[in-house]
Amino acid sequence: MQxxxxxxxxxxxxxxxxxxxxxxxxxTQPGREEFTGAGLLLLIVLVLLQGSVLPLGATSxxxxxxxxxxxxxxxxxxxxxxKAFPVLTLDYHHIQAPFEISLWILLAxxxxxxxxxxxxxxxxxxxxxxxxxxCARELPVDHxxxxxxxxxxxxWRRSPPVLDSRLFFLCLxxxxxxxxxxxxxxxxxxxxLGTILMFAVVGTLWNAFFIGGLLxxxxxxQPANPSILHKIELLPCLLFGSIISxxxxxxxxxxxxxxxxxxxxHILVFGESLLNDAVTVVLYHLFEEYSGAGTVTVLDCFLGxxxxxxVAIGGVLVGVxxxxxxxxxxxxxxxxxxxxxxxxxxxxxxxxxxxxxxHLSGIMAxxxxxxxxxxYVEANISHKSHTTVKYxxxxxxxxxxxxxxxxxxxxxxxxxHHWNWTFVTVTVLLCGWLTYVINKFRIVxxxxxxxxxxxxxxxxxxxxxxxxxxxxxxLFPMRDMFLTAIITVVFFTVFVQGxxxxxxxxxxxxxxxxxxxxxxxxxxxxQFLDHLLTGIEDICGHYGHHHWKDKLxxxxxxxxxxxxxxxxxxxxPQLIAFYHKMEFKxxxxxxxxxxxxxxxEKAEKAPSQLPKGREEEIRKILRSNLQRTRxxxxxxxxxxxxxxxxxxxxxxxxxxxxxxxxLEKKIKDMNNYLTVPAAPPDSPTMCRAxxxxxxxxxxxxxxxxxxPTIQVDLASPQSPDSVNVMDxxxxxxxxxxxxxxxxxxxxxxxxxxxxxGADGKDPQKLTRxxxxxxxSADEEEDQPFLP
Amino acid sequence: MxxxxxxxxxxxxxxxxxxTMGSRASTLLREEEIxxxxxxxxxxxxxxxxxxxxxxxxxxxxxxxxxxxxxxRIPELAINPLGDRIINAFFPExxxxxxxxxxxxxxxxxxxxxxxxxxxxxxxxxxxNSRTNKLxxxxxxxxxxxxxxxxxxxxxxxxxxxxxxxxxxxxxxx
Numbered sequence: 013m014q015x016x017x018x019x020x021x022x023x024x025x026x027x028x029x030x031x032x033x034x035x036x037x038x039x040t041q042p043g044r045e046e047f048t049g050a051g052l053l054l055l056i057v058l059v060l061l062q063g064s065v066l067p068l069g070a071t072s073x074x075x076x077x078x079x080x081x082x083x084x085x086x087x088x089x090x091x092x093x094x095k096a097f098p099v100l101t102l103d104y105h106h107i108q109a110p111f112e113i114s115l116w117i118l119l120a121x122x123x124x125x126x127x128x129x130x131x132x133x134x135x136x137x138x139x140x141x142x143x144x145x146x147c148a149r150e151l152p153v154d155h156x157x158x159x160x161x162x163x164x165x166x167x168w169r170r171s172p173p174v175l176d177s178r179l180f181f182l183c184l185x186x187x188x189x190x191x192x193x194x195x196x197x198x199x200x201x202x203x204x205l206g207t208i209l210m211f212a213v214v215g216t217l218w219n220a221f222f223i224g225g226l227l228x229x230x231x232x233x234q235p236a237n238p239s240i241l242h243k244i245e246l247l248p249c250l251l252f253g254s255i256i257s258x259x260x261x262x263x264x265x266x267x268x269x270x271x272x273x274x275x276x277x278h279i280l281v282f283g284e285s286l287l288n289d290a291v292t293v294v295l296y297h298l299f300e301e302y303s304g305a306g307t308v309t310v311l312d313c314f315l316g317x318x319x320x321x322x323v324a325i326g327g328v329l330v331g332v333x334x335x336x337x338x339x340x341x342x343x344x345x346x347x348x349x350x351x352x353x354x355x356x357x358x359x360x361x362x363x364x365x366x367x368x369x370x371h372l373s374g375i376m377a378x379x380x381x382x383x384x385x386x387x388y389v390e391a392n393i394s395h396k397s398h399t400t401v402k403y404x405x406x407x408x409x410x411x412x413x414x415x416x417x418x419x420x421x422x423x424x425x426x427x428x429h430h431w432n433w434t435f436v437t438v439t440v441l442l443c444g445w446l447t448y449v450i451n452k453f454r455i456v457x458x459x460x461x462x463x464x465x466x467x468x469x470x471x472x473x474x475x476x477x478x479x480x481x482x483x484x485x486x487l488f489p490m491r492d493m494f495l496t497a498i499i500t501v502v503f504f505t506v507f508v509q510g511x512x513x514x515x516x517x518x519x520x521x522x523x524x525x526x527x528x529x530x531x532x533x534x535x536x537x538x539q540f541l542d543h544l545l546t547g548i549e550d551i552c553g554h555y556g557h558h559h560w561k562d563k564l565x566x567x568x569x570x571x572x573x574x575x576x577x578x579x580x581x582x583x584x585p586q587l588i589a590f591y592h593k594m595e596f597k598x599x600x601x602x603x604x605x606x607x608x609x610x611x612x613e614k615a616e617k618a619p620s621q622l623p624k625g626r627e628e629e630i631r632k633i634l635r636s637n638l639q640r641t642r643x644x645x646x647x648x649x650x651x652x653x654x655x656x657x658x659x660x661x662x663x664x665x666x667x668x669x670x671x672x673x674x675l676e677k678k679i680k681d682m683n684n685y686l687t688v689p690a691a692p693p694d695s696p697t698m699c700r701a702x703x704x705x706x707x708x709x710x711x712x713x714x715x716x717x718x719x720p721t722i723q724v725d726l727a728s729p730q731s732p733d734s735v736n737v738m739d740x741x742x743x744x745x746x747x748x749x750x751x752x753x754x755x756x757x758x759x760x761x762x763x764x765x766x767x768x769g770a771d772g773k774d775p776q777k778l779t780r781x782x783x784x785x786x787x788s789a790d791e792e793e794d795q796p797f798l799p
Numbered sequence: 800m801x802x803x804x805x806x807x808x809x810x811x812x813x814x815x816x817x818x819t820m821g822s823r824a825s826t827l828l829r830e831e832e833i834x835x836x837x838x839x840x841x842x843x844x845x846x847x848x849x850x851x852x853x854x855x856x857x858x859x860x861x862x863x864x865x866x867x868x869x870x871x872r873i874p875e876l877a878i879n880p881l882g883d884r885i886i887n888a889f890f891p892e893x894x895x896x897x898x899x900x901x902x903x904x905x906x907x908x909x910x911x912x913x914x915x916x917x918x919x920x921x922x923x924x925x926x927x928n929s930r931t932n933k934l935x936x937x938x939x940x941x942x943x944x945x946x947x948x949x950x951x952x953x954x955x956x957x958x959x960x961x962x963x964x965x966x967x968x969x970x971x972x973x
Contacts, residue, residue, distance in 0.1 A: 532963075536963060543961070544940065547885040550876050551853075552906065
């Protein structure tokens with residue numbers, strides 16, 4: 013059987029196999045390095061595998077079904093001719109679709125790898141957009157693949173991964189848009205929203221009508237080819253115009269992220285590409301509906317405008333609702349951290365699908381969802397989940413983007429084409445301008461250079477192609493011609509404009525993106541100026557940009573954050589909490605060192621240009637004085653006690669602290685079972701509060717009157733809030749027992765107090781004191797429960 | 800969204816002006832005054848009229864000047880952390896009342912910079928909305944005691960007003 017030989021050849025990817033087929037298909041490229049040669053050879057092998065496997069899939073399907081039937085022995089006994097039990101079978105049809113998809117993804121990723129290495133080794137290769145080169149690379153590969161599959165056109169056609177529009181819109185597009193929406197820089201986006209909307213709405217409308225109308229005019233005028241072009245009516249032309257006029261976010265993202273253009277231009281083009289989806293959806297449906305009827309009345313136009321508003325605002329609303337839901341859900345995920353990223357992805361995808369149900373703008377829903385949920389979700393989820401979300405989004409969007417371009421390539425080589433010169437060239441020429449009018453309304457004007465880049469950056473991409481693909485052939489006999497033209501435009505914009513925008517940007521000396529993050533200083537003063545501008549706007553009575561932003565922020569802080577951010581994190585200053593956490597951790601992790609080492613360590617930090625003898629002297633002085641300072645700490649004021657004591661030494665203090673920590677842990681564990689509810693794990697201040705108010709800790713402390721009480725002012729550079737909190741605890745502690753004051757603080761593990769024990773004797777005494785209550789507390793607790 | 804709102808706002812206000820307060824406003828502000836203000840500050844005619852109507856609406860006492868209480872009556876300014884500083888900026892040293900000229904002069908600092916203006920007014924002193932003047936204005940907001948220096952305490956006061964802690968949290972914890 014043919015099956016066997018193919019099986020044999022497939023089982024072993026031996027050099028002989030490669031030799032057999034490589035002679036037909038060798039990818040001869042002079043001057044390649046070894047590694048890339050090997051990489052490309054690997055690619056060829058994979059493609060060949062696929063090429064050879066596909067006809068296998070087609071021809072061996074009766075075999076596989078037979079094999080499948082073999083398993084259902086019971087039902088078909090009478091038709092069954094006994095064979096030897098198949099030890100090894102080939103059932104390609106079973107896994108065909110996922111296998112091919114995975115193969116494509118693998119191919120794409122390998123190409124990316126190979127390209128990186130080519131870049132690294134060949135410094136001469138001009139920097140280029142990765143996606144463009146994907147197209148360039150995969151075109152020849154596709155050619156071989158399709159030539160192989162050419163003999164089996166039907167099987168190729170049948171295999172699902174060749175640009176199924178549903179696949180594109182439901183699986184490939186959402187990750188890219190979600191990635192864009194989640195990481196959308198809100199501030200520049202909102203600041204330029206007016207301009208972006210103008211470009212997106214008015215610009216797209218204008219482009220659509222202009223291109224459609226002009227195409228129709230050209231088609232009518234064309235004398236040479238009267239037969240084909242004259243058949244095109246106005247409405248299909250307008251439909252085509254609406255498809256082709258939309259700037260594509262995928263292409264823009266792919267190209268712009270490599271050229272590092274300044275933020276303003278980037279956000280303008282990018283924002284426009286995201287927001288014109290609403291316009292495109294409405295126009296597309298409008299023209300598609302009425303192409304059958306043939307005429308569009310004024311009522312239809314009016315309805316179209318209403319429909320546009322519904323689509324746009326509805327999409328955003330759906331996205332915001334799902335975003336808020338996601339934020340609310342993430343509030344409760346502190347105990348099941350593993351599924352936190354899942355919520356982010358699933359809610360966003362549901363937003364997209366829900367919007368698509370009502371034919372609202374799914375892209376706008378996705379963006380609104382991502383942008384809305386981001387600040388709240390990030391405050392709630394753990395750091396690891398945050399990283400997971402980030403990397404998953406990047407990975408998925410990168411894979412999607414590559415796959416989209418590959419499919420475009422496949423469709424180019426393989427699809428039904430109907431080439432028509434005039435149509436195509438006119439289309440290509442007409443895409444993109446309009447920025448002149450907008451400039452009149454901007455406060456910070458766009459220079460001519462900027463306008464040109466914006467126009468030049470208007471790339472068309474896969475969305476246009478998929479929309480064209482979706483057209484019904486019966487209603488639009490010119491569908492193939494449209495598709496050809498669309499592909500040409502897409503390739504032109506992506507290839508030519510994409511490849512040349514980088515040198516163009518350099519040539520025109522357009523401002524580049526500032527790579528560094530803003531300093532804290534800049535952010536503080538920017539905030540200052542924000543407040544200032546809001547105030548001035550209020551004085552003028554002008555409800556401008558700052559006014560609404562300020563209102564939204566205040567609303568956010570007052571109501572929304574309370575709902576959506578988990579418990580104490582919305583109230584407690586995060587930086588202070590983090591500082592406490594770090595304190596805690598450092599106290600626990602500080603290793604036990606013998607006391608003399610500590611002053612030595614401290615002395616080492618002193619400037620090293622002192623002579624040796626002097627250093628010894630200093631060390632001795634420090635050692636003796638450090639012991640004494642613990643007694644004298646009361647007299648220190650906040651300004652001289654600035655240095656963090658847990659870095660400075662106090663070796664035996666640390667030993668004591670260690671013991672205290674262990675004790676506290678024991679007590680905490682016990683108390684957890686008893687009366688006090690478990691503290692939220694992330695808030696050390698709450699832990700401390702609980703411990704200090706716990707009566708158990710007090711009984712645990714025996715006589716310690718011999719130990720001098722130390723009252724130390726906190727001298728850490730913290731905000732007034734935390735100082736108050738600590739003061740409060742100290743005061744609370746002191747209220748319950750004067751002499752016990754320091755023990756509360758001992759339990760709270762403030763590093764700079766509890767300097768009990770002036771000399772070596774006292775530490776032991778105190779450690780004994782502290783460790784004593786351990787057993788007694790245990791004994792008391794042993795009765796109620798048995799661990 | 801800015802110019803959408805300002806458009807609608809402007810047209811509504813204009814309509815209101817012409818039908819209600821328009822007559823009153825325009826008679827109290829003479830043409831030559833408008834010209835003077837235009838030359839000094841660079842605002843356009845319509846902008847000056849609009850701001851004048853705002854001035855009169857704030858001026859409850861109807862004496863042609865604004866006092867601090869008039870400013871404090873604006874609700875949003877009360878919740879603004881920098882509210883009192885902004886109000887102080889309108890009043891020159893020691894005075895308690897500001898007339899329309901002073902009002903416009905302060906507001907002129909907030910006009911956008913136009914580069915081509917410089918070449919025209921080369922002989923005249925720098926326009927009020929030049930970069931240097933803007934910086935000077937901002938400096939005066941920081942410098943509360945007006946000693947031409949920003950002391951550490953003044954800077955700390957600013958930091959208190961601004962949400963430093965949140966910014967640093969975002970920077971260091973994310």
